[in-house]
Amino acid sequence: MSVEKLFSLTELNKPADWTNLTGMAKKHVPIIEAPSKVKANEPFVVKIKIGGIDGVEHPNTLSHWINWVTLYAGERLISRVEFGSELSDKYVVTLNVTLNQTATLRAQEFCNLHGVWEGKTKKVTVE
Numbered sequence: 001m002s003v004e005k006l007f008s009l010t011e012l013n014k015p016a017d018w019t020n021l022t023g024m025a026k027k028h029v030p031i032i033e034a035p036s037k038v039k040a041n042e043p044f045v046v047k048i049k050i051g052g053i054d055g056v057e058h059p060n061t062l063s064h065w066i067n068w069v070t071l072y073a074g075e076r077l078i079s080r081v082e083f084g085s086e087l088s089d090k091y092v093v094t095l096n097v098t099l100n101q102t103a104t105l106r107a108q109e110f111c112n113l114h115g116v117w118e119g120k121t122k123k124v125t126v127e
């Protein structure tokens with residue numbers, strides 16, 4: 001019997017099947033909320049919620065917490081937010097973002113015990 005690989009510390013963790021997420025994925029994957037269409041060079045809000053899928057929240061203790069989350073437009077870094085342990089509330093980040101061309105947003109987070117996780121991308125069309 002094979003043992004399911006729950007996470008990797010050396011490779012990007014990214015769910016392959018969103019209809020059958022593991023508990024590990026439900027508490028680690030960053031979810032991006034952003035408008036589908038924006039105006040060029042006008043700021044809009046991007047919200048990133050880490051974990052909490054189906055109510056499965058990630059722990060936030062001195063020994064196990066989300067260390068940071070990054071947001072990219074394609075391969076270009078938009079922002080990186082770092083968290084200390086214990087005090088963040090449910091790992092929700094809101095960022096003001098300005099794009100000058102259509103981009104695919106990507107978010108990654110790093111858990112000190114379970115590595116780097118990426119969720120679904122979000123295409124934002126600049127009109």
Ligand SMILES: [Fe+2]
Nearest residue numbers: 111112113114
């Ligand atoms: Fe974790």
